């Protein structure tokens with residue numbers, strides 16, 4: 603079939619299944635955005651602490667831009683390593699209480715680069731059934747055998763590990779705060795099983811970074827699990843309001859990343875302004891270690907208000923609140939109606955979430971007042987009401 607023909611056919615199929623996606627341009631970014639001349643309360647961003655708009659973060663990015671220019675001009679192993687990269691890596695290692703940290707272009711690149719470095723053909727990855735696409739991408743690229751354990755089920759993980767009979771290396775993979783469900787992984791229990799089975803443990807702290815733990819250092823730091831979590835992934839792109847990713851790990855693992863990780867080696871070093879924004883965000887959190895707790899308290903009040911309105915908000919306790927609808931078309935319709943009422947939520951559909959579990963993902967941020975959130979809850983209940991149900 604001619605290339606254009608199969609592409610058109612594929613797009614038609616996506617439309618028919620209500621899985622077609624397109625980008626929308628918003629006039630601005632933040633907790634409130636303008637679209638089609640209308641002001642919307644943005645419950646769809648990952649800028650949980652509103653740091654993308656923070657003057658100190660912007661100023662730090664500008665200082666780095668002025669000092670080092672727009673680009674790092676080369677990959678890290680060529681001439682792209684600047685003092686700001688080294689400073690940020692040292693700071694992140696201290697922040698996360700690991701021996702070392704390694705910067706990547708994004709959280710996605712960190713996940714792919716780390717997994718492909720740690721395992722290969724003949725090895726095994728045991729991943730929670732709901733982990734993020736970037737982690738799965740890493741497993742597929744590594745050619746290791748993928749085993750999925752039931753969501754947040756350490757017993758199932760233990761059972762799968764006990765079935766393995768060859769000598770291949772084992773890596774257990776989970777998120778600490780699940781991006782689409784907002785529930786928390788039982789990190790200590792998973793860690794115990796990993797240690798018992800001589801498996802490595804990778805925790806993706808993407809949605810916990812900035813929110814949980816001392817000065818937003820994440821859930822691994824909060825629970826002091828650095829001794830059993832071999833590698834923690836973080837991103838600047840969510841709670842820290844910027845862009846970029848990193849891995850925190852041991853000295854030798856960092857050296858291995860630098861020598862073997864293709865998404866570290868074969869790409870240009872992160873831009874100075876992005877490095878500066880990350881530094882600025884860490885400074886803000888040092889000065890305001892209460893921000894994460896403030897957000898969690900605000901999210902808990904919002905969750906409670908939604909429940910008082912008769913909505914089920916799932917098993918989570920975090921700042922990410924799923925409203926399960928199930929059917930993709932119905933979820934899209936609810937998102938559209940809410941948009942018309944000034945509330946911006948996005949319909950998450952397969953393959954981002956499992957088949958039949960399309961949902962709205964509500965993410966309140968520090969840019970939103972309790973009053974605004976209460977008003978939004980009323981609108982969400984009125985529109986989603988009978989269509990939303992428990993996970």
Ligand SMILES: Cc1ncc(COP(=O)(O)O)c(C=O)c1O
Nearest residue numbers: 708709710734781808837839846
């Ligand atoms: C759990 C998880 N890990 C990693 C990523 C990727 O992070 P980044 O946006 O920095 O590429 C995301 C976000 O999309 C995520 O939700």
